[in-house]
Amino acid sequence: MDCIFCKIVAGEFGTEFVAENQHAVAFRDINPLAKVHILVVPRNHSSNIAELEDVEELSELFSLIRSVAADFTDGQFRLQFNSGEKEGQTVFHTHAHVLSGRAV
Ligand code: AMP
Numbered sequence: 389m390d391c392i393f394c395k396i397v398a399g400e401f402g403t404e405f406v407a408e409n410q411h412a413v414a415f416r417d418i419n420p421l422a423k424v425h426i427l428v429v430p431r432n433h434s435s436n437i438a439e440l441e442d443v444e445e446l447s448e449l450f451s452l453i454r455s456v457a458a459d460f461t462d463g464q465f466r467l468q469f470n471s472g473e474k475e476g477q478t479v480f481h482t483h484a485h486v487l488s489g490r491a492v
């Protein structure tokens with residue numbers, strides 16, 4: 389499968405992970421829409437959050453989201469999962485946007 393986030397997870401582009409755990413990685417969005425804009429991405433491929441059913445993977449994903457929010461924001465942030473083309477999803481590998489601070 390030709391999935392850009394699978395390739396990032398595999399380290400093919402040398403993307404710096406700002407945080408990671410057994411089931412998920414976090415890296416800065418290439419086109420930041422806020423002062424803090426970090427993507428949190430499960431290591432295993434699924435198309436969007438509605439398709440991710442493994443309880444351990446979900447738990448680890450949210451654990452990393454909370455850790456990123458704690459470490460990179462002042463505790464106030466937005467969390468967004470675009471799911472489906474019609475709703476703005478452009479990369480079809482599950483990912484959470486952690487956003488904080490006004491747009492740069
Ligand atoms: P979405 O519209 O929710 O599918 O978001 C996909 C996000 O991935 C966008 O905000 C893009 O800027 C971001 N993105 C695409 N390619 C890369 C990349 N190579 N490294 C970091 N972020 C990326």
Ligand code: ZN
Pocket residue numbers: 391392393394395432433434480481
């Ligand atoms: Zn993928």
